[in-house]
Amino acid sequence: MRYRTGIAVLAVSAALLTGCSSTAPTTGGDTGGGEGGGGASGGPFTIGVSNAFVGSEYRTQMIADIEEVFNEYKADGVVDELVLENADADVNGQIQQVRNLINRGVDAIIIDPNSGSALDAVFQEAIGQGIRVYAIDQAVDTEEVLNVGIDQAKWAETSAQWLADTVGEGGKIVVVNGIEGHPANEARWNAAKAVFDSSGVEVLAVGNGDWDQATGQQTMSDLLATYPDLQGVWTQDGMAQGVLRAVEAANRTGDIVVSGEARNGYMRMWSELKADGFQSIGVVNPPGTGATALHFAVRQLQGEELDESKTVDGDIVLELEEAITNDNFDEKWAEVQDQPDSYVLDSVLSADEVGEYFAG
Amino acid sequence: MTLGVDNRAASSRAVAWIRRVQVASVVTWGLLAAVVLVNAMVQPTFFTLYSITSTFATFVPLVFAAVAQAIVVIGGGLDLSIGTIVALSSVVALKVMNGSDALIGVGFLAALATGAACGLVNGLLTAVVRLQPLIVTFATASVFGGITLVVLPSPGGAVPPAMTQGFRLAFAGIPVPVWCVLVAVLIWLVLSRTKFLRHVYAVGGDAQAAYASLVPVVAVRILTFVTAGALAGLAAMGVLANTGSGDPFIGADVALDSIAAVVLGGIALRGGRGGAIGAIAGAIILALVTNVLFFLNVPTTFRELASGLVIIAALALSVLTTRKGVVR
Numbered sequence: 001m002r003y004r005t006g007i008a009v010l011a012v013s014a015a016l017l018t019g020c021s022s023t024a025p026t027t028g029g030d031t032g033g034g035e036g037g038g039g040a041s042g043g044p045f046t047i048g049v050s051n052a053f054v055g056s057e058y059r060t061q062m063i064a065d066i067e068e069v070f071n072e073y074k075a076d077g078v079v080d081e082l083v084l085e086n087a088d089a090d091v092n093g094q095i096q097q098v099r100n101l102i103n104r105g106v107d108a109i110i111i112d113p114n115s116g117s118a119l120d121a122v123f124q125e126a127i128g129q130g131i132r133v134y135a136i137d138q139a140v141d142t143e144e145v146l147n148v149g150i151d152q153a154k155w156a157e158t159s160a161q162w163l164a165d166t167v168g169e170g171g172k173i174v175v176v177n178g179i180e181g182h183p184a185n186e187a188r189w190n191a192a193k194a195v196f197d198s199s200g201v202e203v204l205a206v207g208n209g210d211w212d213q214a215t216g217q218q219t220m221s222d223l224l225a226t227y228p229d230l231q232g233v234w235t236q237d238g239m240a241q242g243v244l245r246a247v248e249a250a251n252r253t254g255d256i257v258v259s260g261e262a263r264n265g266y267m268r269m270w271s272e273l274k275a276d277g278f279q280s281i282g283v284v285n286p287p288g289t290g291a292t293a294l295h296f297a298v299r300q301l302q303g304e305e306l307d308e309s310k311t312v313d314g315d316i317v318l319e320l321e322e323a324i325t326n327d328n329f330d331e332k333w334a335e336v337q338d339q340p341d342s343y344v345l346d347s348v349l350s351a352d353e354v355g356e357y358f359a360g
Numbered sequence: 361m362t363l364g365v366d367n368r369a370a371s372s373r374a375v376a377w378i379r380r381v382q383v384a385s386v387v388t389w390g391l392l393a394a395v396v397l398v399n400a401m402v403q404p405t406f407f408t409l410y411s412i413t414s415t416f417a418t419f420v421p422l423v424f425a426a427v428a429q430a431i432v433v434i435g436g437g438l439d440l441s442i443g444t445i446v447a448l449s450s451v452v453a454l455k456v457m458n459g460s461d462a463l464i465g466v467g468f469l470a471a472l473a474t475g476a477a478c479g480l481v482n483g484l485l486t487a488v489v490r491l492q493p494l495i496v497t498f499a500t501a502s503v504f505g506g507i508t509l510v511v512l513p514s515p516g517g518a519v520p521p522a523m524t525q526g527f528r529l530a531f532a533g534i535p536v537p538v539w540c541v542l543v544a545v546l547i548w549l550v551l552s553r554t555k556f557l558r559h560v561y562a563v564g565g566d567a568q569a570a571y572a573s574l575v576p577v578v579a580v581r582i583l584t585f586v587t588a589g590a591l592a593g594l595a596a597m598g599v600l601a602n603t604g605s606g607d608p609f610i611g612a613d614v615a616l617d618s619i620a621a622v623v624l625g626g627i628a629l630r631g632g633r634g635g636a637i638g639a640i641a642g643a644i645i646l647a648l649v650t651n652v653l654f655f656l657n658v659p660t661t662f663r664e665l666a667s668g669l670v671i672i673a674a675l676a677l678s679v680l681t682t683r684k685g686v687v688r
Contacts, residue, residue: 084659084660085654085660086660086661087660087661087663087664090609090610091515091603091605091607091610092418092602092610092611095418095602095603096418099414099415099417099418100651102410102414103403103405103410103411103414103415103655104654104655105405115515115605115607117516117518117605118515118516118603118604118606118607120605121524121528121602121603125414125528129410182514
């Protein structure tokens with residue numbers, strides 16, 4: 001008999017929980033958050049940063065760029081504290097990162113989100129307390145969040161179009177993608193695939209390199225062995241150097257065209273192979289968008305209004321830098337060749353350039 | 361015979377109760393008080409409604425997982441698959457509800473049923489096939505995790521809005537996540553008064569003696585895992601309400617965190633002693649330690665290290681004092 005009691009309790013609790021959850025929304029728990037929030041005020045402002053993927057050169061440089069711009073503002077007394085939540089975490093962990101920042105009373109949050117949709121609820125918590133949220137690197141669906149970044153599809157189209165033009169109609173290529181199912185990977189690959197389809201380029205096979213140089217190299221070696229007649233390879237940043245190493249190991253740099261990456265390690269190999277006729281392209285995907293977003297945050301916190309005509313569906317889409325090809329390689333390489341191999345070619349808008357996005 | 365068994369059960373229950381209250385509890389509640397005090401000192405906003413709501417919302421899933429783990433551990437087992445049961449139950453409930461407010465109740469039943477079914481697998485393998493719980497649940501953790509990926513291959517999907525919004529509301533002046541923790545406490549209080557839980561204590565304390573006293577050991581062991589699985593299903597609903605979306609990889613830390621919570625709660629890993637209220641306190645301690653480290657401005661690079669050290673210290677304190685109590 002008592003066993004049934006236990007089961008009944010579970011059932012009752014479930015019903016109770018259901019009851020709780022179905023309660024109609026009344027208040028948004030909006031009394032907390034300390035000094036956080038409050039649209040236009042004089043500052044100084046506290047800025048929070050949430051990044052849940054560490055250990056990649058891209059993210060490291062992203063944080064360093066934010067810190068650099070923050071320190072300039074701090075010297076002027078515009079901001080006072082930068083709270084960094086920077087550790088590997090899943091979506092649940094990133095929700096906690098954002099809550100920590102809210103409880104810390106930050107005025108704005110700059111986030112490199114793990115997911116385009118799963119952080120919506122916690123973004124609403126922040127926005128409900130008057131905190132401004134800026135998503136970089138990957139766009140999120142939440143309307144009130146300002147997405148600041150490049151157009152990933154356009155980024156992919158640029159190198160895909162170049163590759164299609166170089167191998168010509170009927171050309172045979174392989175593809176080394178990032179992580180299957182990842183939103184950024186899907187956006188890029190769908191855009192690139194459309195270019196290849198319309199240009200009549202034949203895609204022999206698609207492999208995954210997990211945005212990792214070693215994995216990319218392995219995948220490319222396998223593809224080279226399977227499809228010896230390929231003329232080009234389209235790949236993404238973070239693994240293009242690995243792909244190029246595989247092509248070099250097969251002694252094919254003279255006849256295989258590689259869509260590369262705008263990173264120093266890759267460009268160093270490119271500079272050495274260029275004399276032998278190797279052709280490539282690098283499109284900059286700047287880690288500096290985080291620092292650019294900080295400029296937007298400061299201006300909005302100071303009460304400035306965005307010029308709606310400069311936004312795309314309410315978001316900020318940054319112009320792509322001119323792509324690096326053999327034509328302008330020497331000039332671009334001269335600017336960055338003193339940086340370490342881990343350096344990602346970067347661009348941060350200046351405070352004045354960001355000002356152009358604002359009315360008045 | 362019957363009388364003798366009842367007397368012995370009664371007296372062992374009394375002894376267990378005294379041990380529970382006297383030794384383990386003092387340390388657990390002391391640690392909880394200390395961590396709450398420190399947190400309140402370093403975080404000026406600690407007692408605001410938002411802070412309480414968000415802090416509780418973060419650890420609701422772990423609280424239910426800790427109660428589940430507590431029951432298994434008291435019964436002399438260990439469940440390493442709790443984390444993936446949470447993941448599987450959450451994606452199944454997500455698919456069943458399909459973002460519709462009207463289906464939230466069905467979603468709860470789906471999560472409970474999925475969790476209970478996983479528990480049944482664990483229970484049959486340990487009690488009937490007689491494999492070690494540690495090995496069984498280590499293996500089934502991968503199995504459940506694999507099924508989760510089949511159900512939901514990549515993160516996505518939307519939880520019914522009423523569930524995510526309701527989770528952030530206050531009900532009778534008390535935030536809903538706090539109510540959820542109170543529900544976990546209530547579930548335990550009622551369960552602990554059932555004959556089933558008395559049998560769990562008996563089996564965990566000494567399975568052979570329990571068998572000799574006509575306790576249906578096999579059935580009790582199976583039901584232990586089934587109950588734990590169902591509770592993991594409730595934890596899954598907490599995860600969904602908190603994130604508002606599905607993720608097949610959610611809950612990776614839950615299994616080990618729940619074990620840490622159980623030990624912090626003064627439940628002996630050899631079984632037969634302790635109570636889930638302690639484990640709930642343990643779960644709260646674990647969550648607040650992370651909080652404190654954040655507000656102490658420990659850089660994120662060192663926070664994991666610091667968090668690990670604090671937990672080891674707390675566990676050591678908890679276990680050492682309990683051991684002294686047993687000798688006495």
